[in-house]
Amino acid sequence: MQKLFFIFMILSVFSCKKKTQDDIGLPLGETNWALHFKNNSTFTYFAESDLYFKANKEVNNYRNADTVSGTWKSVNNNVTITFNNGDIYNGTAVTADSIAGTLTASGNNGTWYAIKQ
Secondary structure (H helix, E strand, O other): OHHHHHHHHHHHHHHOOOOOHHHOOOOOOOEEEEEEEEOOOOOOOOEEEEEEEOOOOEEEEEOOOOEEEEEEEEEOOEEEEEEOOOOEEEEEEEEOOEEEEEEEEOOEEEEEEEEEO
């Protein structure tokens, strides 16, 4: 009986799901955000569009003329958005409803921030 209990305990330890880095991060899934970005430090204004983070780690950037899709990943208070066109946005939560960071788009470096809607 002790052997059976011991085997059960060993199996229960190995069967527990461990949290991975992908499980720990900002709760962005199924949320809408107002995105403000400038792809060049010489720009005097921020362009605006809308971000929609899906629960399956996909993201859509609804811009004036088109929509760019991609994926997102969050670890702790940081988020990385990688769009299919090659643009990459890295940011950190400033508050529960705002994120700010840097971006690389079309060979340029810039800044961005987003406010939860």
